[in-house]
Amino acid sequence: MKQRVLFVCLGNICRSPSAEAVFNGLVKKEGLQDSIESDSAGTSGFHAGEPADRRMQSHAQKRGYHLTSISRPIDPDLDFEKFDFIVGMDDSNVYDLQSMARDGEDMKKIYKMTDFCSKDGHFSVPDPYYGGSDGFELVLDILEDACEGLLNEMKG
Numbered sequence: 001m002k003q004r005v006l007f008v009c010l011g012n013i014c015r016s017p018s019a020e021a022v023f024n025g026l027v028k029k030e031g032l033q034d035s036i037e038s039d040s041a042g043t044s045g046f047h048a049g050e051p052a053d054r055r056m057q058s059h060a061q062k063r064g065y066h067l068t069s070i071s072r073p074i075d076p077d078l079d080f081e082k083f084d085f086i087v088g089m090d091d092s093n094v095y096d097l098q099s100m101a102r103d104g105e106d107m108k109k110i111y112k113m114t115d116f117c118s119k120d121g122h123f124s125v126p127d128p129y130y131g132g133s134d135g136f137e138l139v140l141d142i143l144e145d146a147c148e149g150l151l152n153e154m155k156g
């Protein structure tokens, strides 16, 4: 049966589109496209309809990731039905997701991205929007580690 993961951040223009691209790269590398798929969404609709932030796109591009997603807000009724893993980037995303969950089954699907990190020291994927280049690089560093952990978890 196909497993599905939804990556979630605030605006769906920086962190979660990058998580989707990094994760899809690993899925493709391992030839698992038929059994695992991913998407991303925002807890807010502030940037709905927009492509990923240009700064995030250019940092991702340097590592070979092409960000293709268009921002959309999460739809709790549809998304909690469709996805098996709903992964927030920071505590605030997780808190917002928990308040959207309709029941205990939904709650069990909610994770924080850094739950899957193998390297120590990161407890969230920090919002890079108002900061400099280092913040975008840090997002990618954490995501590359966490996506590997998440894929291993999904492979079981």
Ligand code: 4NP
Pocket: 009, 010, 011, 012, 013, 014, 015, 016, 046, 127, 128, 129
């Ligand atoms: P993201 O970054 O949640 O990683 O997409 C942000 C994008 C936009 C805003 C905040 C964070 N904003 O306040 O508009």
